[in-house]
Amino acid sequence: MSEYCLFCHEEITSNTNWSSFFKVKTATYLCPTCEAQLIKIEGDTCNICNRPLEKLEPQFVINSRCLDCVRWEEDEEWKGYLLKNESLYEYNTFLKEIISQYKFRGDYILAKIFSTNIQQKLISDTLFVPIPLSAERQFERGFNQSEALIVEAGHSPTHLLERTHSEKQSKKSRYDRIHIPQVFRLKEGRDVADKAILLIDDIYTTGSTLRHAAKILMHAGAKSVSSLTIARS
């Protein structure tokens, strides 16, 4: 429990009444005003990528699946690797600001905002695998934003992947993102046979990064690969 909102720095005043007195305290890191601007992904969503379906025109939805995922699953090169993605929140202006301050400005402590929710999604008998950064980017940021999400949720990350070369994803078009050569490889000496794996990343945009990672892991013999991200753009 922090006294001040991690984002807007306003004091968080908690109303103590009988029910809050007896309830187990859960940590709060945002003030109610900021908290209210995080929109949870709920309702009907794509059965693979978790994208809210109500925001899509009907012609872009086929049997509870968004057209992007339909296209991935029709592609012999990509089908069946990523079992399912789950994203916590809609990628709105507010979340964009938080993630940008967290990731690009390097305000590590903001990972705590998501810790309680992520903790609930991390189930046992699963390996929690952060999407790796290149050595240069890791030095530049000082930390890996995906790894920090796992650590702050009280779990240990398993480092299975490494980047083959460095490139900035956020500057690329969807076409470029999907048609990049292999960006990851399995770290030497890692055994993933029959392991259930949960990839962790900050944002699901086209799903390309996560599918590249999933493909490597499935080829290495993983039982299943799912993913969890903070935001679904």
Added chain:
Amino acid sequence: MNFAVLREKLVTEALLTTPEITQAITSLAEIPQPPTNPNFSFNRELQKLLLGKQLLIDEIPYSLEDIQSHYENGYITMRKGITLNKNRPQCERCGNEDQSLFATFPCSRCREICTYCRKCIMMGRVSTCTPLYGWGDENDLQHTDATLDWTGTLSSGQQHASNQVIEFIKANKELLVWAVCGAGKTEVLFEGIHHALSEQKRVCVATPRTDVVLELTPRLQAVFPTIEVASFYGGSEDRQKYSPLTIATTHQLLRFYKAFDTIILDEVDAFPYSVDEALQFAVKQARKDNSSLIYLTATPNEQWQKECRQGKREFVTIPARYHRHPLPAPEFVWCGNWNKALTKGTLPANVMKWLKHRIDTGKHALFFIPKIELIPKILPILQKLHPDIEAVHAEDPNRKEKVKALRNKEIPLLITTTILERGVTFPNLDVAVLGSDDRIFTESALVQISGRVGRSAQFPNGDITFFHYGLTESMLKARKEIQNMNKEALQKGLIDVE
């Protein structure tokens, strides 16, 4: 990033050729500073970038080897980004000591738990393994003679203030220039800046607002054509430029360290400078030890006014506008419980009458309201009077366009929050404040708002009305201050009796 100490020099971990004990810079007892080697041929671009600065390694587009060799030869300096005072961290860049604005993280650069400052993180992260880089030789670069290319004349009020500014710049002292809205304070600076530049001094004009930087830069560049003015604001491209005359937001001063002989600080009382200790710290850090500081404002806060009265602060007033007409004083009009009227979808009759009169006569107007949340209620009421009426607030992405539309007379009236209280000038304008008794309308806000009226020589008059539901001290003080300035101006012969 860690360092080893080898032969009384710091060596960046990445450049070590043998295994050595390394430490984060904050953990070092002291930072060895090698003597300047006069035979070293240093990089002049790097000098321009770093002279009078405190930059992070990420802000220096040169290799680690280059930086290391300039350090070893006594040109680049390093300071700790975070220092510990009895184990409590303090940020050396922004002065933050508030422990709730520090956080820790497992750092890939030093592979330890690093403490970082959250207060100035928007300028890049400063942590316990972060050095602040600067330039050792404090002698400024020689610049070409600056000629003052301005043919205007100063009013006698301006001239008096201008002379004072020159004296205080010469003497390296602090001066407050208390100039009424529309006094023409920018022109008052020209001779002072010119004098400073002629003595090879490095000058900075700093202001809390980016808009003002964008407006001042071309203006000052035009009057000092022989030198290249550098402009610093979030997203500006002059980062690597060195200039004897720098225009910067107070935020950007966080990147400077003992850089300026003269700082002219515009709108000292404006948000966010007035409430942000980091920005006040930044101004202090950006000055050389022996330097002058000129404050400019139309509305010094109560503390400063008191210090002026008690003779504890040196100041000069410009009590009149350059066009020699008195400042329009606000008229107070009681309008009852306008909030209640709003729930019925209307505004008090006298307010509606005021608005309607502007529309009918085609006189352009600003209508100040206390809260942004009122816009959705008030805008539709006013749009019934005229469909082109618009509203602006701080977060409005179309703010500039709307202000421009009012200036171009494309819209008759603009509803605004206090965001337009200062910095905007319209030639012929009436202004009303709804709920001038609201807490948001401080004395200085009301003086500034009143200062929007009668700015141009062609239209020196205008109506300023405070619609209220009870008088406040701020309202009375604001009116008193305007009246006092007019009285002083009259006594000094700075306005013509009408």
